[in-house]
Each structure stands twice: as C-alpha cells, then as structure tokens.
Amino acid sequence: MTSNNEETFLERAREALEAERLDDEIVERLAAARRSALDGLEPGQPLTPQHPLWSFWAPVGAFAVVVIAVALTLSSPDIPEFPYYESELQAAAADELELLEDLEFVAWMLVEEPDAG
Amino acid sequence: MSERVALNQFLAGVEKRAYKMALFRVRDVDEAMDIVQDAMMILVRKYASKPEAQWAPLFYRILQNRITDSHRKATLRARLFSMFYSEDPDETTTDVIQSAPDGYAAEPDFQVGIQDATEKLNAEVERLPMRQQQAFLMRAWEGLSVADTALAMRCSQGSVKTHYSRAVHRLREVLKEDWL
Known part of the structure; x- marks a missing residue:
C-alpha cells in the first residue's frame, strides 16, 4: 500500500463525498440555521465578548473594601474605653456615684468661693 | 471584510x-440538522471572538460533542426500549442505532443521481467505528490538520493518527474491488 495509492484513494474519496448533492430543502434549512445563528449577533456588534460594567468594577470594589477595612484596623487610634456595666443596677450605682461626686464638687466650690453662688 | 461576514x-x-x-452518525435528518444548528449557535455566541484560524477545530469540536451526546442518548433510549418492550431477551443487547433505518433511504432525493462510488463510500464510512469515522472525515474530507483534529476530537495527535490510519486501511480494504 504505497502512499501514492493512498493519495489517489483519498482524492477519489473526497471527490465522491463532495459529489453528493444535498436536497434543496436541506440546503435551505442549513442556510436558515446559519442565519439564525448569526442573528444572535446584533448588526455592528463587536465580536469580542462584552461584559457588563459591574463585572469589572465588582472585584475592584470588593478589593477596595478589604484594603480599607484592613487599613482602618491597623491604623485606628486606641479607642477610649467606656465604662462597662454588667447590670442596670451597677449602671445606676455608677450614675449615683457621679452625682455624689458632682455634689461634693459643688459643695467644695461653695465653700471655697462663697461669692460665686 | 467584517468579522460577521467572515463568520457567515x-x-x-x-x-x-x-x-x-x-447524518453519518445519527442517521436522522432532523436530528442532524439540530446538531448542526446548535454547533453554529455555540460557535457564534461563544467563540466568534477567537481568531478565524481556530474556528474550524472549535466548530468541529462542538459538533462532535453534540453528535456524541445525541448518539449516547439514542443508544440509551434504544436499550431502555428494548428492555421494556423486547419480546426476545437476546435482542436487548442489540445496538438499535446500528440496525436503525438508513437515513439516506428516508430521503428519496438522496438516492437519485448519486454515483455508485459515493453510495459505496457512504455505506462504508457509516459502518466505521465512531472515532475512526470522525478522524477520517475531519482529516480526509474537511482537511483539518492532525493537531486541529486532535483538538476537535479531544484526544492526542497520536490517537488521531491511529484512528485515521485504521479508517483509511479499512475503507481501502472493503472498497478496493470496486474502486481501484
């Protein structure tokens, strides 16, 4: 089986396959299928894939949020500690204590500066 | 020339x-038409932006995937049908695809005016195993390179050469008396 014979055989096979004429109806259906496929492209529409704007900005935005969160965490000044009370009773007692301290302060002011009142 | 025209x-x-x-594989005109239309649509929608040189292997890859899917579904349907309705248990293993009516016979015009050579070649190509048939048609008829055929068939170039060689050998063997 020489390559020359094989080439002859293949050439004849190609001719035989090409010689077959499809039915007109089949040809028309194929053309319609092609038109239908191409209709998926709007006239003038570029063939490069178009992505919605958010598909670009969404990851950028997410990354920015993460960067800002990390930056705030690392660079934030010491947050002043606020008094923390486990119960309303403790909170009320603290308020009372502050009030008493204020009263003491007012009394001290009155003693030290009688004319101020 | 616009890309749209080139694609057309x-x-x-x-x-x-x-x-x-x-049609060689599924032997049904409507099914073959659906497969081709699907392949066209997928190529246009997903791969139109690819370089033109890649369209052929991509298109045939899509086409072969669809043909394989259709063939599998038909085989499964046939087996299920045979399991439930066959009177002869031995027939449950029959490949109904192989024994299905000839797709060309269903098209009267198909037979008219077709030369003997074409008829005989068609019949023998139809009998080839799927992979050999794919390799032969894409290499010998479509003219795809070994690399592009491998891409379309999702296999190695060595496998393409093997399938193609076996197909050519088989066709020459069965057609030699009539052809050469």
Whole structure:
C-alpha cells in the first residue's frame, strides 16, 4: 500500500463525498440555521465578548473594601474605653456615684468661693 | 471584510460537511440538522471572538460533542426500549442505532443521481467505528490538520493518527474491488 495509492484513494474519496448533492430543502434549512445563528449577533456588534460594567468594577470594589477595612484596623487610634456595666443596677450605682461626686464638687466650690453662688 | 461576514462565509463553507458528518452518525435528518444548528449557535455566541484560524477545530469540536451526546442518548433510549418492550431477551443487547433505518433511504432525493462510488463510500464510512469515522472525515474530507483534529476530537495527535490510519486501511480494504 504505497502512499501514492493512498493519495489517489483519498482524492477519489473526497471527490465522491463532495459529489453528493444535498436536497434543496436541506440546503435551505442549513442556510436558515446559519442565519439564525448569526442573528444572535446584533448588526455592528463587536465580536469580542462584552461584559457588563459591574463585572469589572465588582472585584475592584470588593478589593477596595478589604484594603480599607484592613487599613482602618491597623491604623485606628486606641479607642477610649467606656465604662462597662454588667447590670442596670451597677449602671445606676455608677450614675449615683457621679452625682455624689458632682455634689461634693459643688459643695467644695461653695465653700471655697462663697461669692460665686 | 467584517468579522460577521467572515463568520457567515466560514459557516456556509462547512455546513454541508457538518450536516453529513452528523447524518453519518445519527442517521436522522432532523436530528442532524439540530446538531448542526446548535454547533453554529455555540460557535457564534461563544467563540466568534477567537481568531478565524481556530474556528474550524472549535466548530468541529462542538459538533462532535453534540453528535456524541445525541448518539449516547439514542443508544440509551434504544436499550431502555428494548428492555421494556423486547419480546426476545437476546435482542436487548442489540445496538438499535446500528440496525436503525438508513437515513439516506428516508430521503428519496438522496438516492437519485448519486454515483455508485459515493453510495459505496457512504455505506462504508457509516459502518466505521465512531472515532475512526470522525478522524477520517475531519482529516480526509474537511482537511483539518492532525493537531486541529486532535483538538476537535479531544484526544492526542497520536490517537488521531491511529484512528485515521485504521479508517483509511479499512475503507481501502472493503472498497478496493470496486474502486481501484
């Protein structure tokens, strides 16, 4: 089986396959299928894939949020500690204590500066 | 020349061969038509932006995937049908695809005016195993390179060469008395 014979055989096979004429109806259906496929492209529409704007900005935005969160965490000044009370009773007692301290302060002011009142 | 025109020309150039390839396998005109249309649509929607040189292997890859899917479904349907309705238990293993009516016979015009050589070649190509048939049609008829055929068939170039060689050998063996 020489390559020359094989080439002859293949050439004849190609001719035989090409010689077959499809039915007109089949040809028309194929053309319609092609038109239908191409209709998926709007006239003038570029063939490069178009992505919605958010598909670009969404990851950028997410990354920015993460960067800002990390930056705030690392660079934030010491947050002043606020008094923390486990119960309303403790909170009320603290308020009372502050009030008493204020009263003491007012009394001290009155003693030290009688004319101020 | 716009890409749209180029795409139209490409599809017009391959549609007949694509249809025949599908018909060789599924042997049903409507099913073959659906397969070709699906392949066209997928190529246009997903791969139109690819370089033109890649359209052929991509198109045939899509086409072969669809043909394989269709063939599998038909085989499964046939087996299920045989399991439930066959009177002869031995027939449950029959490949109904192989024994299905000839797709060409269903098209009266198909037979009219076709030369003997074409008829005999068609019959023998139809009998080839699927992979050999794919390799033969894409290499010998469509003219794809070994690399592009491998891409379309999702296999190695070595496998393409093997399938193609076996197909050519087989066809020459069975056709030699009539052809050469």
